[in-house]
Amino acid sequence: MKKVVVIGGGITGLTAMFELQKKMTEHHLDLELVLIEKNHELGGKIRTIHSAEYIMESGADSIVARHESVIPLIEELGLTEEVVYNATGISYIYTNNELHPIPKDSIFGIPASIESLNRSTLVSEKGKKEALKDFHTQNEHFTKDSSIGAFLEAFLGKELVEKQIAPVLSGVYSGALSDLTLRTTLPYLLDYKNEYGSIMKGLEANKESFQAGSNKRFLSFQNGLSTIINRLEESLVNATIFKGKGTKQIVKSGQQYQVILEDEETINADYVILTTPHQISQSILGEDALNPIFDQFTNSSLTTIYLGFDIPDSTLPADGTGFIDTNTSDLVCDACTWTSRKWTHTSKKHRLLVRLFYKSSNPSYNKLEQMSEEELTKVALVDIEKSLGITGEPTATVVTKWNEQMPNYHIDHGKAVATLKEQMKETFPNIILTGASFSGVGIGACMENGRDSARHIIADFLSECK
Numbered sequence: 001m002k003k004v005v006v007i008g009g010g011i012t013g014l015t016a017m018f019e020l021q022k023k024m025t026e027h028h029l030d031l032e033l034v035l036i037e038k039n040h041e042l043g044g045k046i047r048t049i050h051s052a053e054y055i056m057e058s059g060a061d062s063i064v065a066r067h068e069s070v071i072p073l074i075e076e077l078g079l080t081e082e083v084v085y086n087a088t089g090i091s092y093i094y095t096n097n098e099l100h101p102i103p104k105d106s107i108f109g110i111p112a113s114i115e116s117l118n119r120s121t122l123v124s125e126k127g128k129k130e131a132l133k134d135f136h137t138q139n140e141h142f143t144k145d146s147s148i149g150a151f152l153e154a155f156l157g158k159e160l161v162e163k164q165i166a167p168v169l170s171g172v173y174s175g176a177l178s179d180l181t182l183r184t185t186l187p188y189l190l191d192y193k194n195e196y197g198s199i200m201k202g203l204e205a206n207k208e209s210f211q212a213g214s215n216k217r218f219l220s221f222q223n224g225l226s227t228i229i230n231r232l233e234e235s236l237v238n239a240t241i242f243k244g245k246g247t248k249q250i251v252k253s254g255q256q257y258q259v260i261l262e263d264e265e266t267i268n269a270d271y272v273i274l275t276t277p278h279q280i281s282q283s284i285l286g287e288d289a290l291n292p293i294f295d296q297f298t299n300s301s302l303t304t305i306y307l308g309f310d311i312p313d314s315t316l317p318a319d320g321t322g323f324i325d326t327n328t329s330d331l332v333c334d335a336c337t338w339t340s341r342k343w344t345h346t347s348k349k350h351r352l353l354v355r356l357f358y359k360s361s362n363p364s365y366n367k368l369e370q371m372s373e374e375e376l377t378k379v380a381l382v383d384i385e386k387s388l389g390i391t392g393e394p395t396a397t398v399v400t401k402w403n404e405q406m407p408n409y410h411i412d413h414g415k416a417v418a419t420l421k422e423q424m425k426e427t428f429p430n431i432i433l434t435g436a437s438f439s440g441v442g443i444g445a446c447m448e449n450g451r452d453s454a455r456h457i458i459a460d461f462l463s464e465c466k
Contacts, residue, residue, distance in 0.1 A: 002030070002271070002461060003033075003270050004020055004031060004271040006273045007036050007247050007273070007274050007275065008036075008044070008275030009039070009042035009043070010043060010044020011043070011046055011228075011446045011447060012275040012435045012450040013435075013450065014035075014233070014236075014450070015073065015232070015447045015449075015451055015454075016273050016451070017035050017236055017450075019455065020239075020454040020457065021236060024238065029458070029462075033238060034269070035236070035239055035240070035241045035242065036261070037242065037243050038244070038246035040244040042229055042241075042243065043226060046059050046060060046225045047059060048224030048226035050223075051308070054340075054347055054353050055223065055343075055347075056353070056355075056396075056398050057224060058398065060443055061225070061339070061343070062086060062218035062343075063218065063225070064217065064442055064443070065217055066217070068444075069444050069451060070443075070444045077235065079227065079228060079231055082221045082223070083220075084219065084343070085217075085219050087342055090102070091168075091320075091323065093109075093323060093325075094323045094325045095163070102168065103117075105204075106164075108165065109165040109169065111131070113200060117200070120164060122163045123159055123160050123164060124159065130160070131160045134199050135197070139155075144181065144182045145182070145183055147181065147411055148186065149180065150178065151182055163326070167324045169185065170361075171324050173185055173441060174408055184414060185409075192206070220345070245261050245263065247261055248262045248264075249284060250285060250431070256269060256270055257269045257272055271432075271460075272431045273434060273450075273457070274434070274435075275449075275450070277405060277437050278407070285428065287427055289423070289427065297413070297438075298408045299404045301359070301401070301405070302358070302360065303357075303365075303368060303369075303400065303401045303402070304402075305356045307354050307356070308352065308353045309395060310392075311392070313341050315390065316388065320341065331387055332358065332362070334357050334358060334362055335356070336356050336384075338352075339353040339355050353396070358376075373397075407441070409441065417439060432453045434449040434452075
């Protein structure tokens with residue numbers, strides 16, 4: 001009997017275990033499955049908090065519905081009836097102490113038509129004229145490994161990128177556009193430029209694919225995202241799950257590996273899937289030759305603050321779902337989601353629930369990092385009063401700090417991943433590194449990573465059995 005050990009009980013590890021169990025049953029394979037999680041709860045960055053009135057998420061608040069890995073897994077888990085979708089509405093950019101709507105027919109702030117460009121209140125007439133060069137300039141040297149910031153500025157102009165596109169894209173991908181590649185963000189933009197001669201023309205020609213199910217872009221569950229974590233755990237009937245056990249080291253032992261836990265317990269394994277953040281995987285492997293590659297990966301930090309108020313969420317601007325701050329205002333926060341408006345299931349009586357985001361790229365973050373939860377709450381309350389005019393004591397507060405746990409996909413990230421995978425094949429055969437640190441932003445991508453890792457092991461095992 002062969003043994004597969006998955007280290008890390010977040011969505012990547014759980015999806016890997018689910019796929020391993022499914023394939024083991026389908027092919028009648030003689031496998032033993034073990035999942036090891038350091039925390040006492042599974043889920044990683046997915047954890048739902050319930051209060052008397054609200055449903056709040058300490059990490060991600062939704063899943064991108066159109067990712068090809070998402071709906072099939074939800075259907076397999078029998079959770080279709082539990083799914084809820086986001087309410088659509090206007091997203092704003094807060095700049096110079098005012099809310100400006102992100103124009104309709106824009107994708108991540110990128111205009112999908114001249115009409116969309118002209119509707120912008122964020123860009124001057126000069127900036128709009130500069131953006132029109134997109135229609136008569138050709139791409140002569142940009143590739144998918146080029147900086148998305150340089151690419152967009154070359155064809156749409158600096159003002160449009162800085163004032164309307166960068167706040168949105170930087171918020172989604174947690175980094176400066178100059179440090180992010182087209183490949184790891186929006187690779188189809190290069191295809192559109194090359195095929196249509198214009199980014200805006202390409203977006204306009206393909207807008208149906210973006211608008212299809214536009215009211216169903218993101219999903220959650222009636223009782224929060226932890227629903228999928230709980231169902232995955234319940235489904236793993238043929239696996240052994242260790243919770244509250246950290247992994248200290250992996251040691252090669254002949255054709256196998258010894259997985260040594262922090263309490264010195266040792267588990268032998270034929271295959272290992274490491275889904276932990278890159279710095280933890282680096283420590284567990286303890287291989288000096290790999291350190292220069294591991295050291296190329298970077299993380300950032302994030303603090304989020306929920307505030308609930310005993311006032312109706314209709315107090316918010318009509319049809320709005322939140323704003324992004326450009327740091328040219330008197331606010332400290334980087335963004336604010338109007339949660340009770342965007343996710344109606346999160347507030348039973350439709351009372352106001354907002355969530356504020358503070359990133360480590362924020363000039364004030366060093367000060368924020370030293371603050372207590374009470375002090376951080378006061379900062380958030382000032383931000384809400386300045387941006388939305390809402391005052392009063394909150395009826396619910398949840399502060400969550402993710403210190404050095406948010407992966408950054410810098411310009412050389414893809415090369416570092418490819419190099420690391422090649423080195424792993426030689427140094428640690430049958431150990432797979434996967435998860436958000438290496439390949440994929442978002443829950444859907446993590447699901448895909450887990451599934452693909454499991455299938456790789458199953459294919460290898462079947463080939464050995466022949």
